[in-house]
Amino acid sequence: MAEIPLHADVAIVGGGPVGAALVHALAGSGIRVALLESRPVMAARDPRALALSQGTRLVLQRLGCWDRLEPRVTPIQTIHVSQSGRIGRALLAAEETGVPALGYTTEYGDLYGALAEGLPAGDASLILGARVTSVRPGLGCGLVEYSLEERPRSLTARFIILADGGKSLPSPDVKIKDYGQHAVICTVRTEAAHHGRAYERFTPSGPIALLPLGEAYALVWTTRNESLETRLAEPDATFLEHLQRAFGDRQGRFVEVGARSAFPLRLVTASGPEQPGLVRVGNAAQTLHPVAGQGFNLGLRDAWWLAQSLMDSPPDAWGGPQFLAGYRQHRRADVSGGIAMTDVLVELFANDIPGLAQARGIALSALDALPPLKSLFARKMMFGAQAW
Ligand SMILES: Cc1cc2nc3c(=O)[nH]c(=O)nc-3n(C[C@H](O)[C@H](O)[C@H](O)COP(=O)(O)OP(=O)(O)OC[C@H]3O[C@@H](n4cnc5c(N)ncnc54)[C@H](O)[C@@H]3O)c2cc1C
Structure with a gap:
């Protein structure tokens, strides 16, 4: 040593x-x-899949780590944002934003390995x-x-x-805001190929994110604490059925699910x-x-x-x-x-105050219909809130 x-x-x-x-x-x-x-x-064994932004790619390139990571990332070409059971959706596309990809999905362990190697x-x-x-x-x-x-x-x-x-x-x-939720995470496979499309779907019990990862999807399913035990323990077929009901059939049928784990969700600020x-x-x-x-x-x-x-x-x-x-x-x-x-x-999309769902639907449709707004939103997601 x-x-x-x-x-x-x-x-x-x-x-x-x-x-x-x-x-x-x-x-x-x-x-x-x-x-x-x-x-x-x-080295880390961690079940999390992370979406890395285009800005992160640029920093990792400067740090000399991107080349090691690149073979293990899945580019995100489009992001579909919607809310369950309501109108309004937005589709963000890399080609409209002038970047090779909106982001890249990787496993925590692979990111860690690429940073640790040098x-x-x-x-x-x-x-x-x-x-x-x-x-x-x-x-x-x-x-x-x-x-x-x-x-x-x-x-x-x-x-x-x-x-x-x-x-x-x-x-x-420390300031802690407990959302009373966990993220249930696992990989899932769908009947239809993903073609680099990610989904963010807001449901009354919390958002569902699907991130393309290899041939499969990494699922992040926000779950209220009281439903966590059931969601982790239910048989695969039941889990897939519940996911299908909550997410809908935009990606065809969910056909396979990997091992599930959970992380508590809190906003913690020093x-x-x-x-x-x-x-x-x-x-x-x-x-x-x-x-x-x-x-x-x-x-x-x-x-x-x-x-x-x-x-x-x-x-x-x-x-x-x-x-x-x-x-x-x-x-x-x-x-x-x-x-x-x-x-x-989190707060806006998990809230069922009368009229709010319509307002959210209008906001999503406006985002979709106004290219400058869409481009600004995509830039903020890719380069941080200070980006213009
Ligand atoms: C379900 C889920 C999904 C996520 N998805 C995304 C995503 O899509 N995109 C994204 O950007 N972020 C995502 N995140 C957040 C991301 O995982 C974290 O922001 C990131 O891991 C933070 O890295 P860190 O190095 O600050 O902390 P950590 O990853 O927690 O690393 C801390 C390190 O410190 C070490 N350590 C701890 N205590 C000590 C000690 N006392 N002495 C010495 N060493 C110590 C630990 O061993 C560890 O290696 C997600 C998080 C979760 C839970």
Whole structure:
């Protein structure tokens, strides 16, 4: 094993997709990075399929990771947005937007593998099997305590970045909005080939997303907590029958379903005053409902901009009030826009207030009929809420 560093310029806690991307973004800058990841190897078995936006593709290309991932992605050519049992639908198409694809579906493990493969990059040290137990940030010098092979250890760093997904070291001022739902995820096959078409279908109990993945579809079925157990346990044939009823027959019959799993759905945001010497990125900063497929795309932009901020500032400014305010200012529109768009979609489309369904139908039809509006919406999905 390479020597374990006792000091780094920057300590990144959590080598998930966002933490790993940050290491690539800092490669070649001369900044000494220590990445602490609790998994013993940089590989993940995770059933999630992620829709990566066109903007994410461009960032991954710049990080030198896209070529490794490309053979394992399925391009999304069209997205069909509709609501069950009501009029109004919108169809977004890559060719109308002037991009090769509206997005790309991949498995979490494949994305992770593509980001992990080139690590450690540049001046980075990778400390695997390191479970961080506490961080004590400070201006110019912080302390990270962790356990490795059941022995307590620590390292000092000028600047600490939390990319732990938000579960193990949550912000003291975390804001949580529980949607009372889980995402049931699995692969499904349909009678008709997908031809690169994704679906977002809003139903009274929550949205259903179908993302083309290889020859199949990755399904994300938003399910109320009280129905979760049944939906996970029901026989395949019953599950497919219920899915057919909820989704309709736009894609022909659903004929096969893979293993099911579930994720709780919450909007979690780290709020409150910032601690000098520390920044949160990715899910550690904001965990979104997956309805609009924005979580990783947003987190990757966090990582990209934070790396630029670090490279553009002298080390003794990192983590100071001006540095933190500058970074926040840079990210504010994108992050708050992403959070708002996701939350509004969930609330608006799961609501049966009289008249609202008609209003939603009109909005979808207007989106479909007005090319400039459609193009703006597609750009915001691809490049973030600040895009025009
Ligand atoms: C069902 C579902 C569907 C989704 N679909 C999409 C989509 O279509 N598009 C999209 O952009 N996003 C999607 N997302 C969101 C996306 O999965 C997350 O935004 C993304 O995984 C966040 O990456 P991260 O690196 O910030 O956190 P994580 O993926 O949670 O990684 C955190 C890493 O930190 C490590 N870690 C944790 N605690 C410690 C510790 N104490 N010490 C050391 N290491 C630690 C973990 O082992 C892990 O490797 C979806 C999410 C769900 C649940």
